[in-house]
Amino acid sequence: xxxxxxxxxxxxxxxxxxxxxxxxxxxxxxxxxxxxxxxxxxxxxxxxxxxxxxxxxxxxxxxxxxxxxxxxxxxxxxxxxxxxxxxxxxxxxxxxxxxxxxxxxxxxxxxxxxxxxxxxxxxxxxxxxxxxxxxxxxxxxxxxxxxxxxxxxxxxxxxxxxxxxxxxxxxxxxxxxxxxxxxxxxxxxxxxxxxxxxxxxxxxxxxxxxxxxxxxxxxxxxxxxxxxxxxxxxxxxxxxxxxxxxxxxxxxxxxxxxxxxx
Amino acid sequence: xxxxxxxxxxxxxxxxxxxxxxxxxxxxxxxxxxxxxxxxxxxxxxxxxxxxxxxxxxxxxxxxxxxxxxxxxxxxxxxxxxxxxxxxxxxxxxxxxxxxxxxxxxxxxxxxxxxxxxxxxxxxxxxxxxxxxxxxxxxxxxxxxxxxxxxxxxxxxxxxxxxxxxxxxxxxxxxxxxxxxxxxxxxxxxxxxxxxxxxxxxxxxxxxxxxxxxxxxxxxxxxxxxxxxxxxxxxxxxxxxxxxxxxxxxxxxxxxxxxxxxxxxxxxxxxxxxxxxxxxxxxxxxx
Numbered sequence: 001x002x003x004x005x006x007x008x009x010x011x012x013x014x015x016x017x018x019x020x021x022x023x024x025x026x027x028x029x030x031x032x033x034x035x036x037x038x039x040x041x042x043x044x045x046x047x048x049x050x051x052x053x054x055x056x057x058x059x060x061x062x063x064x065x066x067x068x069x070x071x072x073x074x075x076x077x078x079x080x081x082x083x084x085x086x087x088x089x090x091x092x093x094x095x096x097x098x099x100x101x102x103x104x105x106x107x108x109x110x111x112x113x114x115x116x117x118x119x120x121x122x123x124x125x126x127x128x129x130x131x132x133x134x135x136x137x138x139x140x141x142x143x144x145x146x147x148x149x150x151x152x153x154x155x156x157x158x159x160x161x162x163x164x165x166x167x168x169x170x171x172x173x174x175x176x177x178x179x180x181x182x183x184x185x186x187x188x189x190x191x192x193x194x195x196x197x198x199x200x201x202x203x204x205x206x207x208x209x210x211x212x213x214x215x216x217x218x219x220x221x222x223x224x225x226x227x228x229x230x231x232x233x234x235x236x237x238x239x240x241x242x243x244x245x246x247x248x249x250x251x252x253x254x255x256x257x258x259x260x261x262x
Numbered sequence: 263x264x265x266x267x268x269x270x271x272x273x274x275x276x277x278x279x280x281x282x283x284x285x286x287x288x289x290x291x292x293x294x295x296x297x298x299x300x301x302x303x304x305x306x307x308x309x310x311x312x313x314x315x316x317x318x319x320x321x322x323x324x325x326x327x328x329x330x331x332x333x334x335x336x337x338x339x340x341x342x343x344x345x346x347x348x349x350x351x352x353x354x355x356x357x358x359x360x361x362x363x364x365x366x367x368x369x370x371x372x373x374x375x376x377x378x379x380x381x382x383x384x385x386x387x388x389x390x391x392x393x394x395x396x397x398x399x400x401x402x403x404x405x406x407x408x409x410x411x412x413x414x415x416x417x418x419x420x421x422x423x424x425x426x427x428x429x430x431x432x433x434x435x436x437x438x439x440x441x442x443x444x445x446x447x448x449x450x451x452x453x454x455x456x457x458x459x460x461x462x463x464x465x466x467x468x469x470x471x472x473x474x475x476x477x478x479x480x481x482x483x484x485x486x487x488x489x490x491x492x493x494x495x496x497x498x499x500x501x502x503x504x505x506x507x508x509x510x511x512x513x514x515x516x517x518x519x520x521x522x523x524x525x526x527x528x529x530x531x532x533x534x535x536x537x538x539x540x541x542x543x544x545x546x547x548x549x
Contacts (some may be wrong), residue, residue: 052448075454078453082452085445087443087445089443089445089449091446093467103454107453107454107459
Protein backbone atom coordinates (compact mmCIF):
# COMPACT_ATOMS: atom_id res chain seq x y z
CA UNK A 1 0.00 0.00 0.00
CA UNK A 2 1.52 3.34 -1.03
CA UNK A 3 2.06 6.01 1.63
CA UNK A 4 0.37 8.57 -0.63
CA UNK A 5 -1.90 7.76 -3.54
CA UNK A 6 -3.21 10.68 -5.57
CA UNK A 7 -5.70 10.06 -8.37
CA UNK A 8 -6.90 12.57 -10.97
CA UNK A 9 -6.54 15.44 -8.50
CA UNK A 10 -7.96 18.75 -9.66
CA UNK A 11 -8.01 22.06 -7.85
CA UNK A 12 -9.36 25.41 -8.98
CA UNK A 13 -9.20 28.78 -7.27
CA UNK A 14 -12.24 30.49 -8.75
CA UNK A 15 -11.80 30.19 -12.51
CA UNK A 16 -8.08 29.48 -12.25
CA UNK A 17 -7.36 25.77 -12.57
CA UNK A 18 -4.15 25.16 -10.63
CA UNK A 19 -4.09 21.36 -10.71
CA UNK A 20 -5.35 19.67 -13.88
CA UNK A 21 -5.56 16.01 -13.07
CA UNK A 22 -2.56 14.80 -11.08
CA UNK A 23 -1.78 11.12 -10.61
CA UNK A 24 1.03 10.39 -8.21
CA UNK A 25 1.87 7.75 -5.68
CA UNK A 26 4.62 7.72 -3.11
CA UNK A 27 5.73 4.40 -1.66
CA UNK A 28 6.72 4.03 1.97
CA UNK A 29 10.38 4.95 2.38
CA UNK A 30 10.52 6.89 -0.87
CA UNK A 31 11.83 10.44 -1.15
CA UNK A 32 9.95 12.19 -3.95
CA UNK A 33 11.05 15.66 -4.98
CA UNK A 34 8.63 17.85 -6.90
CA UNK A 35 10.29 20.49 -9.05
CA UNK A 36 8.94 22.98 -11.53
CA UNK A 37 8.51 26.67 -12.25
CA UNK A 38 6.64 28.87 -9.79
CA UNK A 39 2.90 28.78 -10.34
CA UNK A 40 3.05 25.22 -11.61
CA UNK A 41 0.89 23.96 -8.71
CA UNK A 42 3.61 22.16 -6.72
CA UNK A 43 2.73 23.70 -3.37
CA UNK A 44 -0.99 23.32 -3.97
CA UNK A 45 -0.44 19.63 -4.70
CA UNK A 46 1.43 19.24 -1.42
CA UNK A 47 -1.23 21.14 0.52
CA UNK A 48 -3.93 18.90 -0.92
CA UNK A 49 -2.26 15.86 0.65
CA UNK A 50 -3.12 16.98 4.19
CA UNK A 51 -6.16 18.94 3.06
CA UNK A 52 -4.83 22.43 3.84
CA UNK A 53 -6.40 22.98 0.43
CA UNK A 54 -9.65 21.26 -0.38
CA UNK A 55 -9.32 19.52 -3.76
CA UNK A 56 -12.02 20.31 -6.31
CA UNK A 57 -12.16 16.71 -7.47
CA UNK A 58 -10.16 13.51 -7.47
CA UNK A 59 -8.98 11.47 -4.50
CA UNK A 60 -6.05 11.43 -2.09
CA UNK A 61 -5.29 8.39 0.07
CA UNK A 62 -2.73 8.56 2.87
CA UNK A 63 -1.78 5.16 4.32
CA UNK A 64 -4.93 3.75 2.79
CA UNK A 65 -7.23 6.36 4.37
CA UNK A 66 -9.08 8.54 1.90
CA UNK A 67 -8.54 12.10 3.16
CA UNK A 68 -10.83 13.48 0.46
CA UNK A 69 -13.72 11.49 1.97
CA UNK A 70 -15.97 14.08 3.69
CA UNK A 71 -16.38 11.74 6.68
CA UNK A 72 -12.65 11.31 7.17
CA UNK A 73 -11.32 12.49 10.56
CA UNK A 74 -8.78 14.88 9.10
CA UNK A 75 -7.23 15.79 12.46
CA UNK A 76 -6.40 12.12 13.03
CA UNK A 77 -4.80 11.80 9.58
CA UNK A 78 -2.82 15.01 9.99
CA UNK A 79 -1.25 13.70 13.20
CA UNK A 80 0.59 11.17 11.07
CA UNK A 81 1.70 13.67 8.41
CA UNK A 82 4.49 16.04 9.37
CA UNK A 83 4.64 19.27 7.42
CA UNK A 84 7.39 21.85 7.08
CA UNK A 85 6.56 25.26 5.63
CA UNK A 86 8.53 27.77 3.63
CA UNK A 87 7.97 30.40 6.34
CA UNK A 88 8.75 27.97 9.24
CA UNK A 89 5.54 28.99 11.08
CA UNK A 90 6.98 28.40 14.52
CA UNK A 91 4.68 29.55 17.30
CA UNK A 92 6.16 32.92 18.18
CA UNK A 93 4.73 33.13 21.70
CA UNK A 94 6.22 29.81 22.78
CA UNK A 95 9.77 28.78 23.58
CA UNK A 96 11.38 26.21 21.30
CA UNK A 97 10.69 23.40 23.76
CA UNK A 98 7.01 24.35 24.05
CA UNK A 99 6.75 24.57 20.26
CA UNK A 100 7.66 20.89 20.28
CA UNK A 101 5.54 19.81 23.24
CA UNK A 102 2.26 21.67 22.77
CA UNK A 103 0.78 19.38 20.12
CA UNK A 104 2.20 16.26 21.77
CA UNK A 105 0.38 17.20 24.95
CA UNK A 106 -2.84 18.66 23.54
CA UNK A 107 -3.29 16.27 20.62
CA UNK A 108 -1.51 13.04 21.59
CA UNK A 109 -2.16 13.60 25.33
CA UNK A 110 1.37 12.67 26.31
CA UNK A 111 2.48 13.53 29.82
CA UNK A 112 4.65 16.62 30.27
CA UNK A 113 7.68 14.49 31.13
CA UNK A 114 7.28 12.25 28.11
CA UNK A 115 6.61 15.15 25.75
CA UNK A 116 9.71 16.96 26.97
CA UNK A 117 11.83 13.85 26.64
CA UNK A 118 10.69 13.40 23.04
CA UNK A 119 11.17 17.11 22.38
CA UNK A 120 14.77 16.96 23.63
CA UNK A 121 15.43 13.86 21.55
CA UNK A 122 14.23 15.56 18.39
CA UNK A 123 16.08 18.79 19.10
CA UNK A 124 19.21 16.63 19.36
CA UNK A 125 18.31 15.12 16.01
CA UNK A 126 18.44 18.54 14.35
CA UNK A 127 21.42 19.68 16.44
CA UNK A 128 19.61 22.35 18.46
CA UNK A 129 19.25 20.84 21.92
CA UNK A 130 20.90 23.90 23.47
CA UNK A 131 18.22 26.22 22.02
CA UNK A 132 15.29 24.64 23.92
CA UNK A 133 14.73 27.75 26.04
CA UNK A 134 15.05 30.28 23.22
CA UNK A 135 12.15 32.00 21.51
CA UNK A 136 11.85 31.50 17.74
CA UNK A 137 12.61 35.17 17.06
CA UNK A 138 16.03 34.69 18.68
CA UNK A 139 17.03 32.02 16.14
CA UNK A 140 18.40 32.33 12.62
CA UNK A 141 16.18 31.26 9.73
CA UNK A 142 18.07 28.01 9.34
CA UNK A 143 17.73 27.23 13.04
CA UNK A 144 14.02 28.07 12.95
CA UNK A 145 13.49 25.69 10.07
CA UNK A 146 15.38 22.92 11.87
CA UNK A 147 13.18 23.49 14.93
CA UNK A 148 10.14 23.30 12.65
CA UNK A 149 11.36 19.94 11.37
CA UNK A 150 11.93 18.74 14.94
CA UNK A 151 8.43 19.93 15.87
CA UNK A 152 6.94 17.82 13.08
CA UNK A 153 9.10 14.81 14.01
CA UNK A 154 8.03 14.97 17.67
CA UNK A 155 4.60 13.77 16.55
CA UNK A 156 6.11 10.53 15.16
CA UNK A 157 4.82 11.13 11.64
CA UNK A 158 4.56 8.32 9.11
CA UNK A 159 5.54 10.71 6.33
CA UNK A 160 6.80 14.24 5.95
CA UNK A 161 5.76 17.00 3.56
CA UNK A 162 8.25 19.79 2.82
CA UNK A 163 6.94 22.93 1.12
CA UNK A 164 9.99 24.75 -0.27
CA UNK A 165 11.75 24.46 3.10
CA UNK A 166 14.82 26.45 2.07
CA UNK A 167 13.28 29.11 -0.18
CA UNK A 168 13.00 31.74 2.57
CA UNK A 169 16.56 31.21 3.81
CA UNK A 170 19.70 33.21 3.22
CA UNK A 171 21.99 31.15 0.96
CA UNK A 172 24.50 30.37 3.69
CA UNK A 173 21.77 28.84 5.87
CA UNK A 174 20.37 26.46 3.26
CA UNK A 175 22.98 23.78 3.87
CA UNK A 176 22.15 23.09 7.52
CA UNK A 177 18.47 22.48 6.68
CA UNK A 178 19.29 20.24 3.74
CA UNK A 179 21.69 18.27 5.96
CA UNK A 180 18.88 17.54 8.41
CA UNK A 181 16.60 16.49 5.56
CA UNK A 182 19.30 14.28 4.08
CA UNK A 183 19.76 12.45 7.37
CA UNK A 184 15.99 12.01 7.64
CA UNK A 185 15.94 10.45 4.19
CA UNK A 186 18.81 8.18 5.16
CA UNK A 187 16.78 6.98 8.16
CA UNK A 188 14.08 5.83 5.75
CA UNK A 189 11.48 8.58 6.30
CA UNK A 190 8.89 8.83 3.56
CA UNK A 191 9.20 12.35 2.17
CA UNK A 192 7.39 14.45 -0.40
CA UNK A 193 9.49 17.54 -1.01
CA UNK A 194 8.66 20.60 -3.09
CA UNK A 195 11.99 22.24 -3.70
CA UNK A 196 14.13 24.46 -5.87
CA UNK A 197 17.32 22.80 -4.60
CA UNK A 198 18.22 20.77 -7.67
CA UNK A 199 21.39 19.33 -6.20
CA UNK A 200 19.42 18.07 -3.19
CA UNK A 201 16.83 16.49 -5.49
CA UNK A 202 19.51 14.90 -7.65
CA UNK A 203 21.36 13.52 -4.65
CA UNK A 204 18.64 12.46 -2.24
CA UNK A 205 15.46 11.82 -4.23
CA UNK A 206 14.45 8.33 -5.17
CA UNK A 207 12.16 9.92 -7.73
CA UNK A 208 11.85 13.39 -9.22
CA UNK A 209 8.55 14.78 -10.46
CA UNK A 210 8.59 17.74 -12.84
CA UNK A 211 5.39 19.78 -12.83
CA UNK A 212 4.35 22.58 -15.15
CA UNK A 213 0.99 24.23 -15.73
CA UNK A 214 -0.82 22.08 -13.17
CA UNK A 215 0.20 18.73 -14.64
CA UNK A 216 2.97 16.22 -14.09
CA UNK A 217 5.09 16.61 -17.19
CA UNK A 218 7.65 13.95 -16.41
CA UNK A 219 8.76 11.81 -13.51
CA UNK A 220 11.43 9.27 -12.91
CA UNK A 221 14.72 8.58 -11.13
CA UNK A 222 16.81 11.75 -10.70
CA UNK A 223 19.54 10.58 -13.03
CA UNK A 224 16.96 10.22 -15.81
CA UNK A 225 15.07 13.47 -15.23
CA UNK A 226 18.24 15.50 -14.75
CA UNK A 227 20.51 13.46 -17.03
CA UNK A 228 18.31 12.88 -20.06
CA UNK A 229 14.96 14.62 -19.71
CA UNK A 230 12.43 13.35 -22.26
CA UNK A 231 10.27 16.47 -22.45
CA UNK A 232 11.27 19.80 -23.98
CA UNK A 233 9.63 21.71 -21.13
CA UNK A 234 11.74 19.82 -18.60
CA UNK A 235 14.90 20.54 -20.56
CA UNK A 236 14.10 24.23 -20.82
CA UNK A 237 13.33 24.50 -17.10
CA UNK A 238 16.47 22.66 -16.05
CA UNK A 239 18.56 24.76 -18.38
CA UNK A 240 17.22 27.96 -16.84
CA UNK A 241 17.57 26.72 -13.28
CA UNK A 242 20.91 24.98 -13.50
CA UNK A 243 22.66 27.54 -15.68
CA UNK A 244 20.95 30.86 -15.05
CA UNK A 245 23.89 32.83 -16.44
CA UNK A 246 23.71 30.93 -19.74
CA UNK A 247 20.13 31.90 -20.49
CA UNK A 248 20.34 33.97 -23.68
CA UNK A 249 18.48 37.18 -24.41
CA UNK A 250 16.68 35.50 -27.29
CA UNK A 251 15.14 32.87 -24.99
CA UNK A 252 13.37 35.43 -22.85
CA UNK A 253 12.36 37.60 -25.81
CA UNK A 254 14.86 40.37 -25.13
CA UNK A 255 16.68 41.89 -28.07
CA UNK A 256 20.14 43.05 -27.12
CA UNK A 257 20.85 44.36 -30.63
CA UNK A 258 17.66 46.42 -30.83
CA UNK A 259 18.11 50.20 -30.44
CA UNK A 260 17.45 51.35 -26.88
CA UNK A 261 14.79 53.87 -27.81
CA UNK A 262 12.53 51.54 -29.80
CA UNK B 263 -6.94 88.91 -3.78
CA UNK B 264 -4.36 88.47 -6.49
CA UNK B 265 -5.54 86.93 -9.71
CA UNK B 266 -3.63 83.66 -10.08
CA UNK B 267 -3.33 84.17 -13.82
CA UNK B 268 -1.49 87.46 -13.52
CA UNK B 269 0.75 85.82 -10.97
CA UNK B 270 1.78 83.07 -13.37
CA UNK B 271 2.33 85.38 -16.26
CA UNK B 272 4.33 87.64 -14.02
CA UNK B 273 6.54 84.74 -13.01
CA UNK B 274 6.99 83.65 -16.59
CA UNK B 275 7.92 87.14 -17.69
CA UNK B 276 10.73 87.33 -15.17
CA UNK B 277 14.01 85.85 -16.44
CA UNK B 278 14.73 82.56 -14.72
CA UNK B 279 17.66 83.02 -12.29
CA UNK B 280 19.34 79.82 -13.36
CA UNK B 281 22.94 80.89 -13.68
CA UNK B 282 23.38 83.42 -10.90
CA UNK B 283 22.84 81.78 -7.48
CA UNK B 284 20.18 83.61 -5.42
CA UNK B 285 21.76 85.99 -2.96
CA UNK B 286 20.26 86.07 0.50
CA UNK B 287 21.29 88.05 3.51
CA UNK B 288 21.09 85.00 5.78
CA UNK B 289 22.30 81.46 5.15
CA UNK B 290 19.93 78.53 5.52
CA UNK B 291 21.18 77.65 8.98
CA UNK B 292 21.03 81.24 10.17
CA UNK B 293 17.46 81.57 8.95
CA UNK B 294 16.50 78.37 10.77
CA UNK B 295 18.04 79.73 13.94
CA UNK B 296 16.20 83.05 13.53
CA UNK B 297 12.77 81.43 13.19
CA UNK B 298 13.40 79.08 16.07
CA UNK B 299 14.33 82.01 18.30
CA UNK B 300 11.26 83.91 17.12
CA UNK B 301 9.15 80.91 18.10
CA UNK B 302 10.55 80.86 21.62
CA UNK B 303 10.04 84.59 22.00
CA UNK B 304 6.39 84.49 20.94
CA UNK B 305 5.70 81.66 23.34
CA UNK B 306 7.43 83.43 26.21
CA UNK B 307 5.58 86.67 25.49
CA UNK B 308 2.17 84.97 25.55
CA UNK B 309 3.06 83.10 28.73
CA UNK B 310 4.26 86.26 30.49
CA UNK B 311 1.13 88.16 29.49
CA UNK B 312 -1.11 85.45 30.92
CA UNK B 313 0.93 85.23 34.13
CA UNK B 314 0.89 88.98 34.56
CA UNK B 315 -2.81 89.33 33.80
CA UNK B 316 -3.95 86.50 36.06
CA UNK B 317 -5.41 87.31 39.42
CA UNK B 318 -3.39 84.78 41.40
CA UNK B 319 -5.00 85.34 44.74
CA UNK B 320 -8.45 84.79 43.29
CA UNK B 321 -7.34 81.70 41.38
CA UNK B 322 -5.84 80.10 44.46
CA UNK B 323 -8.95 81.00 46.43
CA UNK B 324 -11.22 79.37 43.88
CA UNK B 325 -9.36 76.30 42.74
CA UNK B 326 -6.77 75.50 45.37
CA UNK B 327 -8.36 76.00 48.77
CA UNK B 328 -6.61 73.49 51.08
CA UNK B 329 -9.43 73.53 53.61
CA UNK B 330 -12.03 72.69 50.96
CA UNK B 331 -9.81 69.97 49.54
CA UNK B 332 -9.18 68.62 53.02
CA UNK B 333 -12.92 68.28 53.63
CA UNK B 334 -13.11 65.76 50.78
CA UNK B 335 -10.76 63.28 52.34
CA UNK B 336 -10.65 60.43 53.09
CA UNK B 337 -13.97 59.71 51.29
CA UNK B 338 -12.58 60.99 47.99
CA UNK B 339 -10.24 58.02 48.02
CA UNK B 340 -11.93 55.38 50.13
CA UNK B 341 -15.32 55.74 48.43
CA UNK B 342 -15.21 57.83 45.27
CA UNK B 343 -11.88 56.77 43.76
CA UNK B 344 -12.46 53.21 44.85
CA UNK B 345 -15.85 53.10 43.14
CA UNK B 346 -14.47 54.67 39.98
CA UNK B 347 -11.88 51.91 39.82
CA UNK B 348 -14.41 49.20 40.64
CA UNK B 349 -16.84 50.43 37.96
CA UNK B 350 -14.00 50.57 35.44
CA UNK B 351 -12.77 47.07 36.16
CA UNK B 352 -16.25 45.55 36.18
CA UNK B 353 -17.22 47.20 32.90
CA UNK B 354 -13.89 46.25 31.37
CA UNK B 355 -14.17 42.61 32.40
CA UNK B 356 -17.72 42.42 31.08
CA UNK B 357 -16.79 44.23 27.87
CA UNK B 358 -13.70 42.08 27.30
CA UNK B 359 -15.60 38.80 27.71
CA UNK B 360 -18.46 39.94 25.48
CA UNK B 361 -16.02 41.55 23.03
CA UNK B 362 -14.08 38.29 22.66
CA UNK B 363 -17.27 36.37 21.96
CA UNK B 364 -18.37 38.99 19.42
CA UNK B 365 -14.96 38.97 17.72
CA UNK B 366 -15.08 35.20 17.34
CA UNK B 367 -18.65 35.43 16.05
CA UNK B 368 -17.58 38.01 13.48
CA UNK B 369 -14.93 35.63 12.19
CA UNK B 370 -17.24 32.62 12.31
CA UNK B 371 -18.06 30.64 9.20
CA UNK B 372 -21.69 30.58 10.36
CA UNK B 373 -23.50 33.45 8.65
CA UNK B 374 -26.06 34.33 11.35
CA UNK B 375 -23.26 34.63 13.95
CA UNK B 376 -21.44 37.09 11.72
CA UNK B 377 -24.59 39.08 11.05
CA UNK B 378 -25.49 39.29 14.71
CA UNK B 379 -21.99 40.37 15.73
CA UNK B 380 -21.80 42.97 12.96
CA UNK B 381 -25.23 44.33 13.90
CA UNK B 382 -24.33 44.51 17.58
CA UNK B 383 -21.04 46.26 16.93
CA UNK B 384 -22.56 48.80 14.55
CA UNK B 385 -25.43 49.47 16.95
CA UNK B 386 -23.41 50.01 20.10
CA UNK B 387 -20.64 51.94 18.40
CA UNK B 388 -23.25 54.31 17.08
CA UNK B 389 -25.04 54.99 20.36
CA UNK B 390 -23.91 57.42 23.07
CA UNK B 391 -22.84 55.67 26.29
CA UNK B 392 -25.21 57.86 28.25
CA UNK B 393 -28.20 56.66 26.24
CA UNK B 394 -27.20 53.02 26.76
CA UNK B 395 -26.77 53.67 30.46
CA UNK B 396 -30.25 55.20 30.66
CA UNK B 397 -31.63 52.21 28.81
CA UNK B 398 -29.98 49.71 31.15
CA UNK B 399 -30.71 51.71 34.30
CA UNK B 400 -34.27 52.84 33.61
CA UNK B 401 -35.54 51.55 30.27
CA UNK B 402 -35.10 47.84 30.91
CA UNK B 403 -36.35 47.95 34.55
CA UNK B 404 -39.47 49.79 33.34
CA UNK B 405 -40.12 47.17 30.71
CA UNK B 406 -39.44 44.21 32.98
CA UNK B 407 -40.36 45.32 36.50
CA UNK B 408 -40.22 41.78 37.88
CA UNK B 409 -36.59 41.27 36.89
CA UNK B 410 -33.52 43.26 37.71
CA UNK B 411 -29.85 43.29 36.88
CA UNK B 412 -28.02 41.83 39.88
CA UNK B 413 -25.66 44.10 41.76
CA UNK B 414 -27.78 47.27 41.70
CA UNK B 415 -25.85 50.27 40.42
CA UNK B 416 -22.70 48.13 40.08
CA UNK B 417 -24.53 45.70 37.82
CA UNK B 418 -26.15 48.45 35.79
CA UNK B 419 -22.85 50.28 35.23
CA UNK B 420 -21.11 47.00 34.36
CA UNK B 421 -23.68 46.16 31.70
CA UNK B 422 -24.36 49.72 30.55
CA UNK B 423 -20.74 50.75 29.98
CA UNK B 424 -19.53 47.22 29.22
CA UNK B 425 -22.05 46.80 26.40
CA UNK B 426 -20.58 49.76 24.52
CA UNK B 427 -16.98 48.88 25.37
CA UNK B 428 -17.60 45.34 24.09
CA UNK B 429 -18.41 46.69 20.63
CA UNK B 430 -15.11 48.57 20.44
CA UNK B 431 -13.08 45.75 21.95
CA UNK B 432 -14.66 43.21 19.58
CA UNK B 433 -13.30 45.16 16.63
CA UNK B 434 -9.89 45.48 18.27
CA UNK B 435 -9.70 41.77 19.09
CA UNK B 436 -10.89 40.82 15.60
CA UNK B 437 -8.10 42.92 14.11
CA UNK B 438 -5.64 41.25 16.49
CA UNK B 439 -6.75 37.77 15.46
CA UNK B 440 -6.46 38.69 11.80
CA UNK B 441 -2.99 40.12 12.41
CA UNK B 442 -1.73 36.66 13.43
CA UNK B 443 -0.24 35.15 10.25
CA UNK B 444 -2.38 32.49 8.61
CA UNK B 445 0.59 30.11 8.74
CA UNK B 446 0.24 29.89 12.53
CA UNK B 447 -3.21 28.35 12.24
CA UNK B 448 -2.06 26.12 9.38
CA UNK B 449 0.92 24.85 11.36
CA UNK B 450 -1.31 24.11 14.34
CA UNK B 451 -3.90 22.29 12.19
CA UNK B 452 -1.11 20.35 10.50
CA UNK B 453 -0.01 19.06 13.90
CA UNK B 454 -3.50 17.59 14.31
CA UNK B 455 -5.07 20.31 16.46
CA UNK B 456 -8.77 20.95 15.93
CA UNK B 457 -9.79 24.45 14.91
CA UNK B 458 -11.00 25.48 18.40
CA UNK B 459 -7.88 24.01 20.01
CA UNK B 460 -5.63 25.87 17.57
CA UNK B 461 -7.49 29.12 18.28
CA UNK B 462 -7.15 28.74 22.05
CA UNK B 463 -3.56 27.49 22.17
CA UNK B 464 -1.93 29.27 19.25
CA UNK B 465 -3.89 32.14 17.70
CA UNK B 466 -5.57 33.89 20.65
CA UNK B 467 -2.46 34.15 22.85
CA UNK B 468 -0.64 35.89 20.00
CA UNK B 469 -3.66 38.03 19.12
CA UNK B 470 -3.96 39.29 22.69
CA UNK B 471 -0.31 40.22 22.75
CA UNK B 472 -0.96 42.41 19.73
CA UNK B 473 -4.06 44.09 21.19
CA UNK B 474 -2.85 44.76 24.73
CA UNK B 475 -1.97 48.41 23.96
CA UNK B 476 -5.34 49.28 22.37
CA UNK B 477 -7.17 47.39 25.13
CA UNK B 478 -5.32 49.42 27.75
CA UNK B 479 -6.51 52.52 25.93
CA UNK B 480 -10.02 51.16 26.28
CA UNK B 481 -9.54 51.00 30.08
CA UNK B 482 -8.59 54.68 30.04
CA UNK B 483 -11.73 55.55 28.10
CA UNK B 484 -13.84 53.46 30.47
CA UNK B 485 -12.31 55.15 33.50
CA UNK B 486 -13.58 58.47 32.23
CA UNK B 487 -16.94 57.05 31.17
CA UNK B 488 -17.65 55.86 34.71
CA UNK B 489 -18.42 59.53 35.44
CA UNK B 490 -21.72 58.86 33.67
CA UNK B 491 -22.77 56.52 36.46
CA UNK B 492 -24.29 59.44 38.36
CA UNK B 493 -27.34 59.33 36.08
CA UNK B 494 -28.29 56.05 37.74
CA UNK B 495 -28.86 57.86 41.01
CA UNK B 496 -25.84 56.75 42.99
CA UNK B 497 -25.94 56.76 46.78
CA UNK B 498 -23.34 57.68 49.40
CA UNK B 499 -21.77 54.24 49.08
CA UNK B 500 -21.89 53.85 45.31
CA UNK B 501 -20.78 57.39 44.45
CA UNK B 502 -17.88 57.85 42.03
CA UNK B 503 -15.39 60.68 41.56
CA UNK B 504 -17.24 63.11 39.31
CA UNK B 505 -20.52 63.02 41.22
CA UNK B 506 -18.60 63.19 44.48
CA UNK B 507 -16.77 66.31 43.31
CA UNK B 508 -20.00 67.83 41.99
CA UNK B 509 -21.70 67.33 45.36
CA UNK B 510 -18.74 68.88 47.16
CA UNK B 511 -18.87 71.79 44.73
CA UNK B 512 -22.50 72.40 45.72
CA UNK B 513 -22.00 72.19 49.45
CA UNK B 514 -18.74 74.15 49.58
CA UNK B 515 -19.66 76.63 46.83
CA UNK B 516 -16.07 76.46 45.63
CA UNK B 517 -14.57 74.73 42.57
CA UNK B 518 -11.57 73.22 44.37
CA UNK B 519 -13.24 69.75 44.50
CA UNK B 520 -13.26 69.64 40.70
CA UNK B 521 -9.50 70.13 40.65
CA UNK B 522 -9.06 67.40 43.27
CA UNK B 523 -11.22 64.99 41.27
CA UNK B 524 -9.31 65.84 38.11
CA UNK B 525 -6.02 65.05 39.80
CA UNK B 526 -7.40 61.75 41.05
CA UNK B 527 -8.52 60.79 37.53
CA UNK B 528 -5.07 61.64 36.26
CA UNK B 529 -3.60 59.42 38.98
CA UNK B 530 -5.33 56.52 37.22
CA UNK B 531 -5.04 57.50 33.57
CA UNK B 532 -1.50 58.89 33.39
CA UNK B 533 0.18 55.67 34.62
CA UNK B 534 -2.04 53.71 32.24
CA UNK B 535 -1.09 55.81 29.22
CA UNK B 536 2.57 55.46 30.23
CA UNK B 537 1.95 51.70 30.34
CA UNK B 538 0.47 51.82 26.83
CA UNK B 539 3.48 53.68 25.56
CA UNK B 540 5.84 51.20 27.18
CA UNK B 541 3.89 48.22 25.76
CA UNK B 542 3.91 49.75 22.29
CA UNK B 543 7.66 50.33 22.45
CA UNK B 544 8.18 46.77 23.60
CA UNK B 545 6.06 45.24 20.86
CA UNK B 546 7.78 47.43 18.28
CA UNK B 547 11.09 46.00 19.45
CA UNK B 548 9.86 42.42 19.14
CA UNK B 549 9.08 42.83 15.48
